[in-house]
Amino acid sequence: MATAEQRTDARDVWLPIPPDEIEGLPDGFRYVHWDAGPDYPADPARCAFYAVPYMKDVETSLRPLSRMSRVRAVQTLTAGVDHILPGLSDMPSGAQLCNARGLHDASTAELALTLILASLRGVPGFVRAQDAGEWRPEYRPALADKSVLIVGYGSIGSAIEDRLTPFECARVVRIARTARDTVRGPVHPLSDLPALLPEADVVVLATPLTDATRGLVGRDFLARMKAGALLVNVARGGVVDTAALLAELESGRLYAALDVTDPEPLPAGHPLWHAPGVLVTPHVGGPSSAFLPRAKRLLRDQLTLFAAGEPLRNVVATAD
Structure with missing residues (x-):
C-alpha cells in the first residue's frame, strides 16, 4: 500500500478528453490524455485522478486501475458505476469512486420521451x-x-418528469x-410497486443497476402491468429479465422500448430484435x-475541488 507521502507525490490526472479542450483546469497537476488506447500515456502508478474513458468495455476501463497504486479519485462519465465497481x-x-450524476439527465430524458412517443404513435411501423x-x-x-410510472427517481427520473x-x-x-x-408530490418506495404497476399505462425504468434492482423487472413485475402497457428502459439491461419480457412481448400483452438490453450489445439473431411490439x-x-460540454464542466469542477482538498461530489463508494 502506498504511503501518504507517495500518494501526495502522485500528480498525474488521466483524462479521456484532451486537456487543452477543457477550460479552467486547476494548476498543479500533470494532465495526460488516455481514451482507452493500447498504450498508456504515463506510468499508472503516478496517477492521482483517473477519469474513466466513456463508452468503453469493462475490461478496457478497468485495465490500468490495478496499477494505479496511488490513485485517490476515480471519476466515471456515466451515472451508473456497475462497470467500475469490480475494480474497487x-x-x-x-x-x-464518483459517478456522473446530472451529466446525462437532459440527453437520457430526451431519449426516454422519444421512445415513449415513438412507441405509442407507431413511428417504427411508419418508417x-x-x-x-x-x-x-x-x-x-x-x-x-396516460398514467406514467417512473421507477428510479433520481436526477434522470426527475428530468424525465420535467419533459412529461x-x-x-x-x-x-x-x-x-x-x-x-418532493415539490411535485410523493416518491413511493419500491415496496409500493405491486400496488402501483397495474395502474400505469407507461412504466419508465431509470434506476441504477444494483444487487437490489438486478432482475427487478421479472415475471411477477411484468404480470402486474396492465395489458397493453408500455415498458421503457433507459436504465441498465440487467434490471430486466429478458426471457420474462420476451414471453410478454411474444404473447402481445405488453410493448417495450429498450435503449439497454441484457445481453448488451444485443447479438445478431437475438429474438429481441424481432419480437412484436418492441423498439430497440x-x-x-x-x-x-x-x-x-457537460462532461468538460464535470471534470473541471471535480478537479477544482480535488486540487483544493475539498470533498468531491457524487461519491458512491470508497475503497477499504
Whole structure:
C-alpha cells in the first residue's frame, strides 16, 4: 500500500478528453490524455485522478486501475458505476469512486420521451412503411391522458418528469428506493410497486443497476402491468429479465422500448430484435451533443475541488 507521502507525490490526472479542450483546469497537476488506447500515456502508478474513458468495455476501463497504486479519485462519465465497481478492490484504501450524476439527465430524458412517443404513435411501423413506399394510416394511442410510472427517481427520473409535464399526462407516479416528498408530490418506495404497476399505462425504468434492482423487472413485475402497457428502459439491461419480457412481448400483452438490453450489445439473431411490439435503440441515451460540454464542466469542477482538498461530489463508494 502506498504511503501518504507517495500518494501526495502522485500528480498525474488521466483524462479521456484532451486537456487543452477543457477550460479552467486547476494548476498543479500533470494532465495526460488516455481514451482507452493500447498504450498508456504515463506510468499508472503516478496517477492521482483517473477519469474513466466513456463508452468503453469493462475490461478496457478497468485495465490500468490495478496499477494505479496511488490513485485517490476515480471519476466515471456515466451515472451508473456497475462497470467500475469490480475494480474497487484494486484501488488503494481511501480512494473514492464518483459517478456522473446530472451529466446525462437532459440527453437520457430526451431519449426516454422519444421512445415513449415513438412507441405509442407507431413511428417504427411508419418508417418501415416509408421504406416500402406505402401509405399506411393508423389509429394510435397518445401520451396525453396516460398514467406514467417512473421507477428510479433520481436526477434522470426527475428530468424525465420535467419533459412529461407539457404532454397532459393523467398522472405521473414516482418510485425510488426509499420514500420521500418532493415539490411535485410523493416518491413511493419500491415496496409500493405491486400496488402501483397495474395502474400505469407507461412504466419508465431509470434506476441504477444494483444487487437490489438486478432482475427487478421479472415475471411477477411484468404480470402486474396492465395489458397493453408500455415498458421503457433507459436504465441498465440487467434490471430486466429478458426471457420474462420476451414471453410478454411474444404473447402481445405488453410493448417495450429498450435503449439497454441484457445481453448488451444485443447479438445478431437475438429474438429481441424481432419480437412484436418492441423498439430497440443501441444504448444511446447519453451520447449526444449534450454530452461533451457537460462532461468538460464535470471534470473541471471535480478537479477544482480535488486540487483544493475539498470533498468531491457524487461519491458512491470508497475503497477499504
